[in-house]
Amino acid sequence: MRRRLDRIEIPEIGLVALCGASGSGKSTFALRHFAPTEVVSSDRCRALVGDDETDQSVTAAAFELLHTIVDKRLEIGRLTVVDATNTKPEDRKALLELARRWDVLATAIVFDLPVAACLAHNEQRSDRRTPVHAIKRQHDTLRRGVKRLRKERFTRVYTLGSLEELDRVEVARTKIWSDRRDDTGPFDIIGDVHGCHAELLSLLDRLGYDTAADPIAHPEGRRAVFLGDLVDRGPGVCEVLDIAMSMVAAGSALCVAGNHEVKLGRAMAGRDVRVTHGLAESLEQLQRRAPEFSERVAEFIGGLISHYVLDGGRLVVAHAGLPERYHGRSSGRVRDLALYGDTDGETDEFGLPVRYPWAEEYRGEAAVVYGHTPVPEAVWVNNTICVDTGAVFGGELTALRWPERDLVSVPAVAEHYEPIRPARSAADASSGPSRLLDVGAALGKHHIETKLAGRVLIEAERSSAALEVMSRFAADPRWLPYLPPTMAPAAASGRAGYLEHPEEVFSYFRKRGVDEVVAQEKHMGSRAVLVVARDADAAQSRFGIANPEAGVIVTRTGRPFFSEAAVTGALLDRVRTAADATGLWGRLGTDWFILDAEVLPWSAKAAALIQRLYAAVGAAGAAALDSARGLLADAARRGVDVEALAARTASRAGHVAAYVDSYRRYCWDIEGADGVEIAPFQILAAEGEVLARRPHRWHLEEIDALVDHEPGVLRRTDRRFVSLSDDASVQQAADWWQALTEGGSEGVVVKPAEPTPTGDGGFVQPGVKCRDREYLRIIYGPEYLEPANLERLRQRSIGRKSSLARREFALGIEALDRFVANEHLARVHECVFGVLALESEPVDPRL
């Protein structure tokens, strides 16, 4: 007599097939233990297709629907319970194929009740009674096939043999082994050790572990993650195993299986394996230890699993890496991929398997850290990194610190094993395809997930406009990890003679709980983004593209700012010189950075527009009003009453003169790079960090230092920090604004001193502009300050523009986040493209 079944364990991601004749209580059971949406029932599918749960004529269509639902649910990793009789092997086979396709575990629960119980249950039904002969037949079929269920490759088979068992059994959900998302680290992920005992100890030392302790542990609770291939080839296989096994047992390390462990395990189990690739060294060294040690090693190896998903799903570790769709999945295929990589049996000139370059196509959000293939240097490729730097072949033993993403290496003390082929960098292998972007990701309506603003919608019509600009005019997408957002203006001021005033801006931030803001001088030029690499090599290795200028200067729509490369080159050189002088590179630990800046004069970029529009209006206005004033004066001398008309005309003439003065301030002649000034106000990003998240104080101080070294080319951005709870501070800032604008500035931009704070309705505007009243003449027209005109303009609505500014800002930061995390070009481009698409939305251009 078998033991009573009292507990059923179901993996969280998986397929559950309920198998039993009609009336065996499957649906009742399913309802009791699973959420209604988790259960896919054949009867329900019959009803969905043909309105009747018992209509056998729609069975084929109903199962087609059932399989489709199962397919879609398993694809996104949802637990799926199939409530159908599943008594015939072919029915179950179809389900098993779906489980296999999506690499999830399949569980069978067999309802093996006496036929009488099924018939009795069927009798009680009023709505869907099954013919008696059919129930008997189902029962027989199930009985005949039940023993074969395990052979059908269900991972677990549970059989419920009585009504009592069915009532009492408990259903528990279990995490699948690879799921350690709750484990947030921090971790030190160590590449292939291959018996390099001395190197492992010195690496652990450098990482701050107490290597004198047994087991080795980190004083701050950091944990090591071994990426497999601890054994073979090297001289200290047993010692390395000692360390790893004791650390894993003590909970101060995790370890995933490597192909060498698996092969060693099989050899130790007496299986017939070829003793190659350093296996001999392991076997020989194990021989020298007591047999109990080998037993413990075999047990350790037997318990290793092939990959882990860690830190809330942000980190995946696997010996040979793992494409995104297999993260957190379980199957022989997933295990093989994690152990050996994607191979199709082809071998290279050294007799080693050719691996499919999965990392090139990787676009996942989780960082994948792996080893297996020695590389000369650990480099990020599309948010994946191989940290096997060939210690055993005389290279280095490398660890990646997580979440810091710092690399720590120690050199090998010797070449312990002769390399079979020279190490090839993962970045080299990927230099081809990752520059190709697919239009599918750009065109059409789509959503972009951002950390700041959630899901941002891009309408098809907008993408279509952006595609034209991006493909015809913009710089190579590899140069565009960022495009600047538009900026929200101040709410209209009620003060006489003002449309915008800092008072409204301060009050906006105060209402949202921001205490300190910085008001920065707004230079009147053209917005530009400067991508500055230390040299062409640095550009090549980080951006995958090089030019003699080692960087670019682009406009807000991604076009090269200057048509002559020499001008760009000269300006970038000056920025680089300043960065050399202030030691910015070293301070940031980077050999590239991105600046957000204004390039002056306005006429450098907008000369055509200024002449065609601004100067033309001024010329026409001055000539017409001058002539009108003369003629009106003549009429007045004749005694005609034109007093009011003449006064209005004089006033208009004054407005036009002031308007001409306004635009003239922003125009001066330039010759090549001579006369061009760059006013940077933010260092957006550098290696390893999105600096845009740092406080503005830091940015301005770093930039002041740059400006001090290149005062001729770089222009300082004046600023005032304002404490919004301090009336005096607010008043001082308003006075400063007044003085600044009277001096001919465009106005100020007010930003929270600490960037991207969140308030009640999502995050607060990253900046609000407050423009000078004279400057606004070139936006609203010469005569906008006439009281009647001003009154009408106060009705302007800034909601749409403000919302756009926030969405674009969120996309810009998201692009930088993805770029800094070395995600795939397509994932970065998606956000940058989104900014451009949103920029094409129709909004009042005067805001």
Added chain:
Amino acid sequence: MLVSLTSTTPVATDLGYLLHKHPDRVRSVDVAFGRAHVFYPVATAQRCTATTYVEVDAFSRTRHRKPRRAQGLEPYLNDRPYAASSMLSVALGRLFRTALNGTCEARPELVVQPLDLEIGLPVVPVRGGQELLRHLFEPLCYEVVCSSIALDPEFPAWGDSHYVAARLAGRQTVRSALEHLYVLLPVLDDAKHYWIGPDEVDKLLSRGGGWLGSHPEADLITRRYLRIPEYTREALARLADTGEDSDLLDTQRDAAEQATESPLRLGEQRLDAVLEVVRSAGAGRVLDLGCGEGRLLERLIVEPTVTRAVGVDVSVGALKRAERRLKLEEMSERRRERIQLLQGALTYTDSRLQGFDVATVIEAVEHLDAERLDVFAEVVFGHISAPTVVLTTPNREYNQNFEQLDGRGLRHEDHRFEWTRGEFEAWARGIGARFGYGVEISTVGPVDPVCGPPTQMAVFSR
């Protein structure tokens, strides 16, 4: 904006009777865009001037709408309050309706009497230069004196604006002088501030009926006066950093290029050459990359072997024009199924573009920045990878035979480069070697013994 009408025929103050406006008073009327005034700066027996002065309310309700489409600042910031335009025509029509209709109850005999008149236009926009001003007014017996207005005296390098201060003198009846202004101001400006309705023809006939027929520039006047409703352009204008409308620029530049090449009928010859390749390949599925307005597609759909023709262009404007040219909407269903227009870019991979027998790239590659050629090659030859690819591009050496070229000596302002024969061949052979295509280089158009053909063509096949 303003215009002055001066009579020097004694008794000059008779002008007041003709205009129905008393010389000692200011007469004002409301118009849709502001308020129009007439006053007399001079009123003596020898000389009498009536000035029409319009105060445009730039912020009036009708001129302050929400933008229905993306556009620049022009709707808000413009010369309309100052320069003589169709608004001035409307104001003249409102103020002097009786004079324009040729009635003068007080002094009927004056109506038909020609006077020595001077028209003073301190700011008149002239699209087409001062020559146009002369060509329009001199045939009507005016002596034209004009001087240009500088864009900004502080920036002499910017040169002159398109505004002119003009004085027109001639012996005319007041009625015809007003008619001339009424019709010709919008023509000079080449714009109108109001919606062009079907009654424009009537207006033109009633104000120009007497003189327009015999005017040597009648065609131009009619064309400009009866403006064709303009093609509505989308978001692009906003994305153009320079505030220029790139779609409009495209059409203008395309036209300039066609004008440059037109004596050779190069466009037609190119299509003939490409079609010859399609025919000899016996191609069923043809992909036209950079199809523009669909000139090749138009000919492909009547080819018996072609079962499917797909045109791809990045410009939505071009695709819309192609749709109209091909009359897709009126096409029979069977033919319609064979043809498709897609928006796409040659620097992005696109699975919709795979599976074709022939891909054509006609006069498109030179519109890409040289830095993007590598990606272009990977997309076209590596990804789309049609067995036959036909590519045509200008031969720069031939340009010396053309008169009109842009400032850089190229045929189109959007051309990022033009290749010499040597450069083109080297590039094409490189592509062939890299992607495994055989390459045949040929010529299109008359071959100059020294400079070669105007267009060069490469056929890649594998």
